[in-house]
Structure formats: C-alpha cells, structure tokens
Amino acid sequence: MSYIVEMLHITKDFPGIRANDDITLQIEERSIHALLGENGAGKSTLMSILFGLYQPDSGSIRVRGKEVKISDPNVATSLGIGMVHQHFKLVHNFTVTENIILGMEPRKGPVIDIRAAEQKVEDLSKLYGLAVDPRAKIEDISVSMQQRVEILKMLYRDAEILIFDEPTAVLTPQEIHELMQIMRRLVEEGKTILLITHKLKEIKEVADTCTVLRRGKLVSTVPVADTDEQRMAEMMVGRQVSFHVDKGPAKPGDELLRIEQLNVKNVKGVLGVKNLSLSVRAGEVLGLCGIDGNGQAELVYAITGLTKVESGKIFLKDKEITNLSIKERIDLGLGHIPEDRQKYGLVLDFTLGENFIIHNYYERPFASRGILRRKAILENAQRLIREFDVRSGQGAMTPARAMSGGNQQKAIVAREIDRSPEVFVVVQPTRGLDVGAIEYIHRRIIEERDKNKAILLVSLELDEIMDVSDRIAVIYNGEIVGIVDAASTNENELGLMMSGALRKSGGASRLVHEAARA
Amino acid sequence: MTARKEKIVLPLIAVLLGFVLGSLIVILTGRSPLSMFAAIVKGFSGIDIVNGQPINTRYIGEFIIQAMPIILTGLSFAFASRTGLFSIGAEGQLMIGSISATAVALLVDAPRAVHLPLVLIAGILGGALWGAIPGFLKARYNVHEVVVTIMMNYIALHFNNFVILHIFGSVDRVKTAPFPMSALLKSPFLENITRQSRLNWGFIPVIVAVVLFSFIINKTTFGYSLRAVGYNKDAARYAGMKVSRNIIASMAIAGAFAGLAGAVITVGTFNFGRVIQAAEGYGFDGIAVALVGGNEATGILLAGLLFGGLKAAQPLMQSQGIPREIAGIIQASIVLFVAMKFGIKMVLDKFERRQAPSTEGDRV
Ligand SMILES: Nc1ncnc2c1ncn2[C@@H]1O[C@H](COP(=O)(O)OP(=O)(O)OP(=O)(O)O)[C@@H](O)[C@H]1O
Ligand SMILES: [Mg+2]
Numbered sequence: 080m081s082y083i084v085e086m087l088h089i090t091k092d093f094p095g096i097r098a099n100d101d102i103t104l105q106i107e108e109r110s111i112h113a114l115l116g117e118n119g120a121g122k123s124t125l126m127s128i129l130f131g132l133y134q135p136d137s138g139s140i141r142v143r144g145k146e147v148k149i150s151d152p153n154v155a156t157s158l159g160i161g162m163v164h165q166h167f168k169l170v171h172n173f174t175v176t177e178n179i180i181l182g183m184e185p186r187k188g189p190v191i192d193i194r195a196a197e198q199k200v201e202d203l204s205k206l207y208g209l210a211v212d213p214r215a216k217i218e219d220i221s222v223s224m225q226q227r228v229e230i231l232k233m234l235y236r237d238a239e240i241l242i243f244d245e246p247t248a249v250l251t252p253q254e255i256h257e258l259m260q261i262m263r264r265l266v267e268e269g270k271t272i273l274l275i276t277h278k279l280k281e282i283k284e285v286a287d288t289c290t291v292l293r294r295g296k297l298v299s300t301v302p303v304a305d306t307d308e309q310r311m312a313e314m315m316v317g318r319q320v321s322f323h324v325d326k327g328p329a330k331p332g333d334e335l336l337r338i339e340q341l342n343v344k345n346v347k348g349v350l351g352v353k354n355l356s357l358s359v360r361a362g363e364v365l366g367l368c369g370i371d372g373n374g375q376a377e378l379v380y381a382i383t384g385l386t387k388v389e390s391g392k393i394f395l396k397d398k399e400i401t402n403l404s405i406k407e408r409i410d411l412g413l414g415h416i417p418e419d420r421q422k423y424g425l426v427l428d429f430t431l432g433e434n435f436i437i438h439n440y441y442e443r444p445f446a447s448r449g450i451l452r453r454k455a456i457l458e459n460a461q462r463l464i465r466e467f468d469v470r471s472g473q474g475a476m477t478p479a480r481a482m483s484g485g486n487q488q489k490a491i492v493a494r495e496i497d498r499s500p501e502v503f504v505v506v507q508p509t510r511g512l513d514v515g516a517i518e519y520i521h522r523r524i525i526e527e528r529d530k531n532k533a534i535l536l537v538s539l540e541l542d543e544i545m546d547v548s549d550r551i552a553v554i555y556n557g558e559i560v561g562i563v564d565a566a567s568t569n570e571n572e573l574g575l576m577m578s579g580a581l582r583k584s585g586g587a588s589r590l591v592h593e594a595a596r597a
Numbered sequence: 598m599t600a601r602k603e604k605i606v607l608p609l610i611a612v613l614l615g616f617v618l619g620s621l622i623v624i625l626t627g628r629s630p631l632s633m634f635a636a637i638v639k640g641f642s643g644i645d646i647v648n649g650q651p652i653n654t655r656y657i658g659e660f661i662i663q664a665m666p667i668i669l670t671g672l673s674f675a676f677a678s679r680t681g682l683f684s685i686g687a688e689g690q691l692m693i694g695s696i697s698a699t700a701v702a703l704l705v706d707a708p709r710a711v712h713l714p715l716v717l718i719a720g721i722l723g724g725a726l727w728g729a730i731p732g733f734l735k736a737r738y739n740v741h742e743v744v745v746t747i748m749m750n751y752i753a754l755h756f757n758n759f760v761i762l763h764i765f766g767s768v769d770r771v772k773t774a775p776f777p778m779s780a781l782l783k784s785p786f787l788e789n790i791t792r793q794s795r796l797n798w799g800f801i802p803v804i805v806a807v808v809l810f811s812f813i814i815n816k817t818t819f820g821y822s823l824r825a826v827g828y829n830k831d832a833a834r835y836a837g838m839k840v841s842r843n844i845i846a847s848m849a850i851a852g853a854f855a856g857l858a859g860a861v862i863t864v865g866t867f868n869f870g871r872v873i874q875a876a877e878g879y880g881f882d883g884i885a886v887a888l889v890g891g892n893e894a895t896g897i898l899l900a901g902l903l904f905g906g907l908k909a910a911q912p913l914m915q916s917q918g919i920p921r922e923i924a925g926i927i928q929a930s931i932v933l934f935v936a937m938k939f940g941i942k943m944v945l946d947k948f949e950r951r952q953a954p955s956t957e958g959d960r961v
Contacts, residue, residue, distance in 0.1 A: 383835075385834070385835065404837070405834065405835070405836075405837045406837035406838075406839070408837075409836075409837045410837075415835070417835060422829075422831050422832070423831050423832055423835040424832065424835075425829075425832060426824075426825050426828045426829045426832045426833075427828070427829065428828040428829075429824070429825070429828065433821070437825065437832070437836040438836050438837060440818050440821050440822070441818040441822075446818045449817050449818050449819060450816055450817055450818070451816055451817065451818060451821060
C-alpha cells in the first residue's frame with residue numbers, strides 16, 4: 080500500500096509537557112483521515128509539525144515515500160501541503176482574491192495581474208463547488224465563506240494534502256453539511272485530507288480512517304467503517320461517555336432576566352435585534368437557537384453591556400440594567416461566557432492563573448490593599464485546574480497563548496461557572512471541547528440551574544440546545560419566532576422555525592406561507 | 598530556549614552586534630577600533646588603557662549623571678507601552694517637569710528638607726498633568742496618542758521658554774537666576790568621593806522610580822488592570838475594567854516619570870532654569886532604553902546605564918580622533934538589533950537544533 084504522508088516516531092516537547100510522544104501516522108492517498116483526541120492530546124501540534132510550524136524533537140517525515148525536512152511552511156507549500164487553521168489568517172480589508180494571492184502575486188510586468196488571479200480563483204471555486212465571490216471583501220463575508228477562502232488559498236498553491244484543524248467548530252449545521260460535500264469533492268479530484276475534529280458524527284460521516292491520540296500518545300488507528308461513535312469516544316477518553324445529559328425536571332421560580340421590546344443595532348448600523356422580548360426564570364435553562372447571524376450576538380452584547388441598545392429595557396432581578404456599565408451588571412450578578420474566546424474571553428499574554436481572576440483581581444482573597452496576593456491566585460488556579468481538568472504544560476503559570484484551543488475554552492468556562500452568577504449568559508460553551516469535557520460542562524450547567532440560577536444558553540448546536548435547555552426560544556431575523564418546550568419539540572420543528580418558515584406563539588403555530596395566504 | 602532566557606540573551610547579543618557594527622565602521626573610516634573601545638572603557642570607569650591610568654571615580658559620577666534622565670524617560674515610555682500606548686511625549690513632559698521644578702525652586706522659600714521634596718513633587722505633577730492630557734484625548738475622543746504627544750512636545754518647549762524669559766525674567770536670555778541651595782540635589786559628599794564630578798542625590802529618586810515601576814506593574818491590582826488593557830482591550834472591557842480611566846492613569850504616570858527626569862536635571866545637573874533651543878533627545882533616548890530593556894524595570898536600568906556610558910564616552914572618542922557620532926551609531930544599531938530579535942532568535946534556534954540531533958546521534 081502506498082502512503083502519501085508518513086510521520087514516523089514523532090516526539091515534540093513543550094515546556095512542562097510532551098505534546099507528541101513517539102507518534103506514527105500513515106496517510107493513504109486520496110483518503111480522508113481523521114485525527115481524534117481529548118483537548119490537549121497533541122493533534123494541532125502534530126499537524127503544525129507536518130505544516131512546518133514546529134520542528135519535531137525527534138522522528139522523521141516522509142512525503143510520497145521520500146524523507147523530507149519541513150523547516151517552515153514554505154517548504155510544506157512546495158511539498159503540496161496546505162493547512163486551514165482554527166483561527167483564520169486573513170487580511171480583513173482585502174478582497175478574497177487579494178488574500179489568496181498574498182505572497183505569490185501573479186505579475187504582468189511590474190504590476191499585479193489581478194484579472195488573471197480572479198479568473199483562476201473563480202475557476203477553482205467552480206471546480207470544487209465553493210461558490211466564493213473573488214471580488215468580495217473579507218470583512219463582508221460570513222465565517223464559513225472565510226473558511227472557503229482559506230481552502231481556496233491552499234488550492235491556489237496546488238496543495239495536494241489538505242489539513243483542516245477543527246473546521247466545523249465555527250460552522251452552522253447546514254454549513255457543516257456543505258463542507259462535508261466539499262471535502263468529498265476534493266477527494267474525488269485527487270486530494271488527501273487530514274481532518275481534526277471533536278465531532279464523532281462527522282468522522283463517521285466522511286472519514287475513511289481515524290487515528291486516536293491520548294495525552295500525546297497514539298492509541299490506535301482504525302478504519303471508520305469498523306467502529307462506532309461510542310467506541311471512538313471510549314478509545315479517546317479511556318472510559319464510557321454518555322452523550323446525553325441526565326437532568327431532573329426544572330423548577331422555574333422568579334423571573335431573573337427580563338427583556339422588553341429591545342432594539343439593537345449591529346456592526347453594520349442596521350437593527351440586528353428588533354422589538355425583542357424574552358424572559359428567563361430562576362432554575363431554568365432557556366436555550367436560544369437560530370442560524371448564525373440572526374441577532375444572537377447583538378442580543379448577548381446588549382444584555383452584557385458590550386453594546387448600547389437603541390431602545391427597550393433589560394431587567395435583572397427587577398432592577399433595570401439597560402444603561403448600566405459592564406462592571407455594575409457584573410456586580411449585580413450577571414455572568415457571561417463569551418462566544419469569541421480570544422477576543423473577549425482571555426488575555427492571551429496573561430498566565431492561566433492571571434486569567435482566572437480577571438473579574439475579581441481587586442478583591443479578597445486575590446488582593447488586599449491594592450496588592451495582588453500570589454498565593455491566593457495560585458491556589459485558586461490549582462483548584463479550578465483540578466476541578467475542570469484544564470490541561471497545560473506549566474499549570475497556573477502557563478501563558479494562555481501556549482494552551483490548546485479546547486483548554487483555553489475550558490479555562491473560560493471554569494472561571495465563569497465558578498463565579499456562579501445569578502443570571503448566566505452562556506454562549507457556545509462547548510465549542511472545541513472533546514466529548515468528555517462536553518459531558519462535564521453540561522452537567523455543571525445543569526447544577527447551576529438546580530442552584531436556582533437563570534441560564535440563557537446560546538448555541539448553534541441543536542443537540543446541545545435540545546439536551547441542556549428546558550425551554551427553547553428560536554430567533555430569526557432579530558425576532559423571537561417562537562418559544563417551545565424542549566421535551567416536546569424536535570429537530571424538524573426547530574429547523575422550520577430557524578429558517579423563518581414557522582412561527583409559534585402561545586401554543587398556536589402556523590406556517591408563514593399559510594399565514595400569508597390567509 | 599525558554600522565554601526567560603530569551604529575554605536576557607537576545608538583548609545581550611544585540612548589544613554585542615551593535616559594538617561589532619560600530620567597530621566595523623571605525624575600521625572603514627581607517628581608524629583603530631581599539632581606541633574606540635579605550636574611549637568607552639574610559640567613559641565608564643576612567644581607566645585609561647593607553648596611558649595606563651587606574652580607575653577614576655569622576656568618570657563614574659559623570660556617566661551616572663548621563664544615565665539618570667534617560668532611565669526615567671525609559672520608564673516613562675515603558676509604562677505607557679505596558680498599557681498598549683505608544684507615547685512619544687516624554688520629551689515635553691520632561692520640559693514641563695523642569696519648568697514646574699524651576700517655579701517651585703525660585704518661588705518657595707523653605708528649609709531643604711521641605712523645599713527639595715517639593716521641587717521634585719512639582720516636577721512629577723507637572724509631567725503627570727502633561728501626560729494626562731493626551732491620555733484623556735485618547736480615552737475620550739480616540740485621538741491617537743502619537744500625534745498628540747508630538748504636538749504637546751512643541752507646546753512644552755515654547756511654554757518653557759516663554760516662562761523662563763518672560764515670567765522669571767532671564768537676564769542673559771538663556772537662564773534664570775540661580776536656585777537657592779535648599780532646592781538643589783547637590784551633594785558635596787558625592788562630589789568629593791567622585792573627584793568633583795556633578796554626581797548628586799538625584800540617583801536616589803531614580804532608584805525609587807525603578808523599584809516603584811516594577812512594583813506597580815507586577816504586584817498591584819492597578820498594574821494588573823493596566824497590563825490587561827495593554828494586552829487585550831476587549832477582554833479588559835468584558836471583565837468590567839474601566840479602560841478609559843486606565844489609559845488616562847497610565848499616561849499620567851508615564852508623564853510623572855518624565856517629569857521627575859526634568860526636575861532631576863534642573864536641580865541636579867544644573868542649578869537654574871534654562872531656555873531650551875530644541876528637543877534635547879531625552880525622549881528618544883528613553884524609547885531606545887525601554888526597547889533594549891524589554892519594558893522591564895531592571896532591563897531599563899541596565900540599558901540606561903549602558904547608553905549613559907556611551908554618551909559620556911562621546912567627547913573622549915572625539916579626543917581620540919574618532920567621530921563622536923560613532924557612539925550614536927552604536928546606540929542606534931543596538932536598538933536596530935533588538936528590533937530584529939525575531940531574526941536573531943531564528944538563527945539561534947536553528948543553531949540549537951543543529952546541535953541537538955548530533956548529541957542524539959551519539960547516544961544511539
Ligand atoms: N506553543 C506552545 N507552547 C507551549 N506549549 C504548547 C504550545 N502549543 C501547544 N502546547 C501544549 O501542548 C499540548 C498539546 O496541544 P495541542 O494544541 O496540540 O492540543 P490539541 O490536541 O490540538 O487540543 P485541542 O483539542 O484543545 O485543540 C497542550 O498541553 C498545550 O498546552
Ligand atoms: Mg487544537
């Protein structure tokens with residue numbers, strides 16, 4: 080059998096941790112090979128080595144049977160290896176084409192031949208069914224389109240071996256479906272794909288082979304056809320994993336969060352949230368679901384104070400907070416797990432320990448009389464690391480930047496859950512987490528509910544919404560198009576509502592086109 | 598290489614390369630780099646290699662005098678940097694500090710134990726106020742601090758000269774009347790032990806400033822919030838920190854360091870208020886010092902001493918027939934090499950890696 084890529088006995092150390100320990104990975108040509116493992120297992124590291132971003136401490140790499148030394152990404156590119164990173168690397172005020180040709184601009188004499196480039200981008204886009212407009216500006220296109228630009232960037236450089244690091248974490252279910260089709264198409268055209276994902280369903284759906292890593296070591300490589308989700312999960316975390324949340328019925332109490340007739344503008348200056356009213360009670364999880372970009376972000380930012388509202392009112396425990404500062408809201412008992420972990424959630428240049436105290440750094444026990452207390456900060460960090468199983472090389476002293484994506488997420492979730500806020504706005508809490516971690520975080524959110532907190536869960540994952548919520552509100556085009564009972568709804572009904580085809584109010588439901596006809 | 602080791606090794610290599618480049622240029626101009634090094638050694642210690650003279654404390658005193666203000670302006674630039682601000686305002690803040698110190702030195706009549714601290718505090722407050730203005734404009738109206746601080750430098754220059762000439766009535770159109778003894782940092786004791794150099798008590802507030810800088814940044818909750826804002830404004834806002842207030846406070850404190858420098862020069866190195874013809878370069882030297890010192894207190898202290906010594910060596914070079922600009926070139930190339938630290942790091946990493954496999958080979 081011929082392998083297009085072989086990584087043999089790769090070992091890589093980081094301060095305090097062996098990220099890859101004698102890993103051997105062999106990839107068949109024209110296949111989709113999935114890489115699975117807990118947060119911090121070393122997946123991104125292994126792929127970064129293949130792409131030339133890191134050098135292995137020992138081990139060797141063969142591409143098309145020939146031993147190679149990939150000293151930097153340029154070498155990888157010349158070997159036909161491309162990578163889509165978890166956090167895209169695009170210039171936002173450049174067009175799609177400009178981003179794609181960056182660094183290898185086609186020339187006509189002294190000037191860039193942008194026409195030719197656009198044509199080539201367009202052709203590639205057509206060939207693989209990407210539907211990308213070569214002239215659009217990056218800042219104007221959706222996240223999934225940006226991802227396709229990254230894919231085109233690889234294809235433009237004639238990459239044959241395509242690495243995707245958690246490509247679906249930022250996508251909606253529909254977009255995931257489309258990406259899977261694109262991947263199949265790529266393989267048909269002769270490409271080979273390496274796919275990192277935490278979603279077992281996706282592996283089952285597209286991958287041919289799956290390699291499982293655990294704590295830097297290789298567990299095994301299996302043909303996907305011979306295994307199932309339960310078994311993959313077990314291989315990965317080393318124990319049985321339950322995909323469903325055990326929870327008792329909710330005992331809703333007082334209204335803790337109430338939103339009245341809220342209007343909020345989005346970044347483009349038009350109303351992203353329109354006349355929206357909603358309330359969350361103590362002791363319940365209200366799930367908010369919708370297709371990405373239908374006003375979820377604006378709603379969350381308005382509640383947490385990151386954006387100003389146009390009109391309407393927000394009440395927290397009967398106190399109006401509409402125009403209070405972020406600090407005042409936090410002090411009144413508002414908590415927030417932000418969607419964008421690197422923008423809002425973490426100070427990447429702080430250590431893990433420093434990140435854990437970002438809300439309370441000025442209070443006892445972390446400070447007294449304006450002086451930080453190292454010991455208390457350290458103890459707090461060690462407790463949270465233990466409780467939430469946050470993995471990193473140097474414990475509390477690890478710079479947040481040096482942590483794996485999933486562990487960064489766990490750190491934020493740990494910090495916010497630990498504060499146990501009265502009203503808790505939780506956005507995409509398990510993005511990028513492994514199944515074991517997801518199970519744990521969901522349990523902790525339910526525990527918060529049972530402590531009589533009001534929880535607003537915003538997520539793009541329908542499974543998560545249906546599993547964790549008690550009631551589900553569906554947002555479409557900035558409006559709530561219906562609120563349903565989580566126990567009695569199904570994917571189908573939610574899907575119709577999310578697409579704006581069905582509205583439900585007070586038990587009565589009607590299809591929108593019927594209403595229009597009437 | 599660990600991050601800690603990197604922080605120490607990279608600037609050292611930059612300094613080394615700076616001297617190498619300086620030597621090369623001296624060689625190109627057809628002179629001996631040895632006499633350049635002789636001048637530098639003399640500037641730092643008074644030791645004369647050529648004529649075989651031993652250590653001379655006068656030279657030590659003089660080079661410390663040169664280092665004091667640029668350590669303070671280095672702290673000033675670094676403090677603003679830690680909050681993510683790029684302040685070029687130290688020069689002007691220093692001038693305002695200087696004119697404030699002049700005013701208190703001339704107008705207040707008090708015993709030294711009261712007068713001298715008042716003079717220094719006036720310098721600090723003057724600088725702080727001058728720094729707070731661009732801070733406020735940035736926080737409130739998002740006007741870029743680089744633009745505002747540059748403008749404020751010019752305003753400070755002319756304000757200083759106006760006050761000296763028209764309010765304190767300079768007799769010779771260059772300086773004010775001399776300050777009373779009670780306002781001066783002068784110390785006969787220090788002058789004596791350094792063979793009548795200009796060394797004075799000014800080094801004490803400088804050391805206090807260095808310690809305070811490190812303490813505020815690393816140990817206090819205020820420093821924590823400043824660093825948070827500096828690293829990631831969005832996260833700081835999300836966590837409920839008052840970003841605007843932090844920006845103003847940080848610029849004010851940066852100004853305070855520079856203002857202190859002004860006071861230390863005015864009642865230490867000189868003993869009169871003076872008309873300033875043009876910017877004297879303390880601000881830019883401070884930026885260089887902060888860059889080489891890695892925006893850390895200890896680093897700034899060391900870099901300030903190094904650059905102070907190079908300044909002191911300039912006239913000595915000239916007397917050896919080496920253009921005094923060479924010292925400036927060395928200083929500039931050190932900064933350049935520090936700015937190229939990623940390049941240096943890459944070379945070092947390659948070097949380390951090349952060594953690693955060979956040892957592994959031995960083991961097999
Ligand atoms: N640049 C770095 N410096 C120091 N340590 C690092 C660095 N990058 C990764 N690590 C450490 O190496 C380990 C493996 O990280 P890696 O990013 O490969 O994990 P992963 O399997 O991709 O996890 P996730 O699913 O959370 O993305 C982690 O413990 C991480 O802390
Ligand atoms: Mg990863």
